[in-house]
Amino acid sequence: MSIDGRPPAPLMSNPRADRVRDVAKLAGRPARLKTGRFVAEGPQSVREALLSHRADIESGGTGVVLEVFATDACLDRLPELAELAADVPLRRATDEVIGAMATTISPQGIVAVCRIAEYDLDDVLSSGAQLIAVMCEVRDPGNAGTILRAADSAGADAVVLTASSVDIHNPKAVRSTAGSLFHLPVVTGVDFDFLMSAFRAHGLTVLAADGYGNVDLDRLQDESAFRRLAPQQAQADDDEGAAAPGSSQPRLENPTAWLFGNEAQGLSDGQLADADYRVAVPVYGRAESLNVGTAATVCLYASARAQNR
Amino acid sequence: MSIDGRPPAPLMSNPRADRVRDVAKLAGRPARLKTGRFVAEGPQSVREALLSHRADIESGGTGVVLEVFATDACLDRLPELAELAADVPLRRATDEVIGAMATTISPQGIVAVCRIAEYDLDDVLSSGAQLIAVMCEVRDPGNAGTILRAADSAGADAVVLTASSVDIHNPKAVRSTAGSLFHLPVVTGVDFDFLMSAFRAHGLTVLAADGYGNVDLDRLQDESAFRRLAPQQAQADDDEGAAAPGSSQPRLENPTAWLFGNEAQGLSDGQLADADYRVAVPVYGRAESLNVGTAATVCLYASARAQNR
Structure with a gap:
């Protein structure tokens, strides 16, 4: 009994x-x-x-x-x-x-x-999202889980998977998230073009993580740290127009959506062209490239620090 | 023919x-x-x-x-x-x-x-190592491979595995390193106490990556960025003794050995006590903790940036 x-x-x-x-x-x-x-x-x-x-x-x-x-x-x-x-x-x-x-x-x-919780992209964005991680055709469940967990650790507001990405609810992916799947809204099966329009409508800057990107993540981090740590000097530089004309660079402290691509091919040319900036995580050693999970960790943490989350 | x-x-x-x-x-x-x-x-x-x-x-x-x-x-x-x-x-x-x-x-x-290449710890340290990643009882071959790959990307001078860590030459670990195993010296089977004496003899600061650490990695990054980006102001603050007495903090730009612990237990109390500082990677979201590979990535990249590698 x-x-x-x-x-x-x-x-x-x-x-x-x-x-x-x-x-x-x-x-x-x-x-x-x-x-x-x-x-x-x-x-x-x-x-x-x-x-x-x-x-x-x-x-x-x-x-x-x-x-x-x-x-x-x-x-x-x-x-x-x-x-x-x-x-x-x-x-x-x-x-x-x-x-x-x-x-x-x-x-x-x-x-x-x-x-399976269904989240609406517009609801997520309308609630003032500052940091979003997007997986575009990430195929390995372990990588998807690692990125979702990194997004959770970095305090991201949501994770989005495009239509041809791995199913985040497959058992291996669920396991790799170590519980983070239950911590933040996960929007799945989203069409890429629809996603880009939604980001623009809500004023998010779209940064593509791209090994060949022409914007250096370290430089963005330095600029952001300078604005945060020496605000008066940064303002004075701004007023003087110290930045070369046309050298507009994204500010990591602004609302941001990061795009992370397929583990073998990276982001497609079309996806790269649709992003506002292509940002490279520097490789200091002899590694040929970064694992997409590692790159996502570095990018999301860079935004989190700049946004002072 | x-x-x-x-x-x-x-x-x-x-x-x-x-x-x-x-x-x-x-x-x-x-x-x-x-x-x-x-x-x-x-x-x-x-x-x-x-x-x-x-x-x-x-x-x-x-x-x-x-x-x-x-x-x-x-x-x-x-x-x-x-x-x-x-x-x-x-x-x-x-x-x-x-x-x-x-x-x-x-x-x-x-x-x-x-x-299997055998590297001598003293040789590695004598050649002016600035950044070393140490795995203490990391047991999962995939994690060990991820950490080695992150160390390579961050330009670390060597990776050390203590005696009770996973064998980095096991097939799964080799695969996870994605070739990085062949990029930098990997010293295996090292006794922890011997390692600590060697680090001290060569003047490396030993930072333990520890979720409960009392030193915040973000603060260290900010202080280091401030010294780098606003050197005159940083020097003036130093001269004025702006830092509270006794609040000595490690400088990420100094030669550093990072300790990463077992995936379930983290570093042992003894290992934490032997480190110079216990540094926490901040968790901004609801994630309970960071995967050891993710934490290692954030720590090693923080050092790499500070050292301007």
């Missing part, structure tokens, strides 16, 4: 049961598209999902977690997860059942079925 | 041959330790290995590449690789043989057996 007098929930023990298979199927894109659901695996992801669920409910939303499945051993080890899941259906299951639902070898006894 | 009149090298076609197995065994640590060899897989890694080999030979060394195995299709597609391999034994092999030697599903027709 459980404390409220009802019999304890039955233990799910058949890894071949239909409802187990239904969860396992969410590892595939067709099932995710059809149901609008995805799976978060492991204690860290599930905890962030439940925290986000609670925050959403408290602000009048319908929440993001539909169902949690966990082993008794997991709930004994991490009682705070059971507490967090108080207002969510929580099913007891065996290790075999959890294993059959998950794609990781060791999901550590817990998975959550979550609703 | 080949152009020099010798018969063309025979095609290796037996994936179960002893010499194929000997290469495949290098995926395991025991074989690497016993032979002092490791495998680079795929065109990018092999190309960087061959470039490094050539540079080493030209400066009087014995080179790093012992043998290259490739399919005819790969050499037809990438003739510059055959050219680069001119002074290295190059064996023709079938796709099956390359597949049996490699750990990747798709090694794209080429692998190289390389010598």
Whole structure:
């Protein structure tokens, strides 16, 4: 008997049961598209999902977690997860059942079925977004997860994935975000041209991260730091027109959308032409190029510092 | 007949041959330790290995590449690789043989057996190192590769892995470095205490990257930028003793060794106590913490900028 007098929930023990298979199927894109659901695996992801669920409910939303499945051993080890899941259906299951639902070898006894949150780009931009990370045809789920996590760390207001990017709700991508997927609005499947018009309409500067870019990120950071640290001198220089005519450079402290491209090809010529500036992250050593996750980290942190977030 | 009149090298076609197995065994640590060899897989890694080999030979060394195995299709597609391999034994092999030697599903027709280069810490430090990245018990090969690649991009003089870190010559780590493994000295298996004494003897400041650190990386970057961008004002502030007494802070432009810890536990209390300063990378958003690869990128780039590398 459980404390409220009802019999304890039955233990799910058949890894071949239909409802187990239904969860396992969410590892595939067709099932995710059809149901609008995805799976978060492991204690860290599930905890962030439940925290986000609670925050959403408290602000009048319908929440993001539909169902949690966990082993008794997991709930004994991490009682705070059971507490967090108080207002969510929580099913007891065996290790075999959890294993059959998950794609990781060791999901550590817990998975959550979550609703794919849909965000509207205009809503996100209308709420005064200052920093947005855009993935244009980023294909590797690990890279997408790293960029999303970096965007979260840098305090970005939203992450956007264009239509031909990896599905951020695939299990490997979800895992790579380490919970950050539940921290900020993620807008997916956006058409590139529509995105550019929306950014312009909302006054964001669009910076393309491009290894061959003609604007040096270090220079932008120095200029921004100078304005911040020696404002009077910067103003005096401005008034004197110290900057050469026509040498307009973006200001990192202004509202900014960063574009990050495909890991092999980078951004396309068309995408580069549509951006306001093409900004290169300097490579000081002999590395040929930066991993897109590393480049995104450096760019987003540069903006975050300049915006004094 | 080949152009020099010798018969063309025979095609290796037996994936179960002893010499194929000997290469495949290098995926395991025991074989690497016993032979002092490791495998680079795929065109990018092999190309960087061959470039490094050539540079080493030209400066009087014995080179790093012992043998290259490739399919005819790969050499037809990438003739510059055959050219680069001119002074290295190059064996023709079938796709099956390359597949049996490699750990990747798709090694794209080429692998190289390389010598594990051994660098002496004192040699590295004596040559005036300004920026060193140290991995202390970093366990994931992908993270180790990302950090090494970030160190290369930031122009670090060397990377050090302490004795209980992942083996950087394991196939997944080699792959993650995207060739950067061949760009800068990598010192492995170093005892932590010995490392700290060596850093002090050579006058390097030791900064521990620590989420709970009491020194803010942004503040260090601002102070360094101020000294660089407004040197007269910075000097005047210094002369006036504007800094509060006792508030000594590290200067990012000074020779620096950064310590990066284990992905789950971070640096140990003992390691943190041995560092000169504990520096936190700010988290602006809701992310709980930074991935160690992301944190290392931000720290190493902050030093690189301050040192104006």
